[in-house]
Amino acid sequence: MTAPHGRAALSIGELTDEQYGQVIGPGDADYETARTVYAGDVDRRPAVILRPRNAAQVASVVRLAQETGLQLAVRSGGHSGAGHGVCEGGIVLDLTNMRALEIDVEARTAWAETGISAGEYTEAAAEHGLVTGFGDSTMVGVGGITLGGGIGFLARKHGMTIDDLLAAEIVTADGELLLVDEHNHPDLFWAIRGGGGNFGVATRFKFRLHELNGVYGGMMVLPVTPEVLEAFIAEAEAAPEELSTIVNVWTAPPFPFVPKEYHGKPIILAMMCYAGPSEAGEEVIGRFRAIAPPLADMVQAMPYPGMFPPADPLLRPISAARNIFIDRVDRATAETIVERVVASSAIVAGAQLRVLGGALARVPSDATAFAHRQSKIMAHLSAIYANQADVDLHETWVEEFAAALRQSDSGSYGNFVVNAEQEQIREALYPGATGERLAQIKAKYDPTNLFCSNHNILPATS
Template structure:
């Protein structure tokens, strides 16, 4: 639907925040999202100042029928943070953090980045686990689940969510928790942005001193890949790892003869007593002589490098769960990676379990607590003509990797078909989410997301 200057002016008059239009000098900067390949031009970008502003933008979208995109940090793999011709509800200015040190809780607005939150909490010796990237906004990653560097020891981000403030499709500003609108509180913990716009979140915090963490790079033979995954599963729950198997980029700290050869680039985070860290990391170092080893005692915030702007990389990516990565699976991974000539291609593996798995599957809308390994396959491309080639490779690779766990992590889904969204939720979870969607957003106003359609019966 066409958006007229008159209605845009009406929207601006209703907001404390600012409305950015295509003629504004910062329009291109503000419509950019983290990933490349999404060159969409919204009719306006509403940088909201508070929940009342959010309600006004929602009312505008509801009344005009224009497509509404909700942006937290702009990290949606599917480009859902921006719309073509619609309105972007931009939450980046909602960045206040209020920490109750004695009570070990924090209220944070949804535009706060994981890096900023981590630094603020760390000043008091506290932490809440989110993901693995500092520039991700806490609102977006929490609604999807949040699988990061503390997942085995502390669980997912949603496991630490105590309450939230959410603006629903009818403009109500609700406080939700286990006692108030418990169905909605259940749904937003893994159901994404389908049910409203979350403006504030309340988390619990735990004591967190220095960790033993950082980057470890090993050569990537099938034996080393399988061995690493086995060690990650056997390690104490205080250790969470994220490992990327990929051809070595021309990093200055890697031997030149390794450039282009397969490496295992792992991020290690041991959150137990630092004096035990070397013993926990030792089995991984014993797999092969490390090519690069920066695993050391450091603040937990050291896992998040300084925040940067959008990298605009273009890639085809798929996410899935695996039951195991044994030697035969590791051999397949190596063979597929060697067979592609993409400028960059990778398989990322995150061994799960621990505290994440001790939460009941029906406790939250994320219902894959029993999954063993989260895997992501990606191939980067440099032109539109190249994309179908990379897509075919990724599809073939993920088909070959598929095991008995057919689920998907909604937080990592890309721009895929509705069947993939459906695979993120078991039947009982899906049906319950659709009923809650029908209650809070029957017209599916919040549809630019990994969409859960409202129940119609």
């Protein structure tokens, strides 16, 4: 492949397993699978996919990208909605082969390589009655979800994933491996907790583990009206911080546990997770059951990994999505949500609402690069559809939906943002002093912006 002026050309045949790990080129049998990511509308063909097995090989891949001038994409689990884990004509650094996990039960810490999935980590920790909170899917890579923040089933009880991040090993743009924590390169440690993959390749994370022998949780389905939705969110806000909820207002798919007369009609499909004694959890969940007779109620005592339904590795949805924070779900907001969901012609259209607060909000807003600690409710609006020719229709629907819901909070959660221009990155993801500080750190550790396949933070200029 011809290199940019002044750069070395990329010759795939000269790339060795010893130096770079597994080498996958366009002519290899597993190339098509290896270049595929979760987002169904992302179809990019990299020049080469490299799967290193250790940090030294990661550093070699980073140096190769510098030498050739080719775009570098870093992939952990491939679940970025924007498809940041793959690039067109460039180099993909795929961490798939770096999945080692070392759990120190006595110290309640774990070192995890960043190619391991959240599900693999969670299952292994649960064998010891321990947990680190990630998101709500088993298939996401630990690397991506952590760098973006990590809001999941334990966010109100234990905070975000980054609040349990104790240290990291990072390969920077110059190919150097750094140990970062509160004492070593504290500026970089601050930046990677919410700043995404802008500053290097995270190869290992050290996490705090919490005792958790089980939860009272699962799925609850209710018919939805504006009154029901308003009451449901109010209960979620009033609940003790042991309870985290993910409230999906959807047009019901033909799930076997949803009565047929509700298929295609709006419902609440809520995931409830009470991280405490079952007796107390049952009492709290009872308040939600009293709002309206559930159409399905699977909330029960279970091991924490039971919160994660089986995932389909072949699922590649095409969707239009917007992510915003809102202040409240009052009657008018609830009416807007139900009306807009019903109006969509998508296969599945909905609003996912997550009440925040608790431990997440007790961390100072400037303690990490996640600047939205005081946001009240996260609203993720999406339309899943089949025909890419309908993209404008569904993008218009979701854009107008977001505009109708927007209140005083102008922020967004980077891990759920699909496409962001520089204006949104600086105003919604990393506003004010947070963005300015990140740009300075970017200039220090990645002045040429090698790590740009992300919600990109541009290096500050003097």
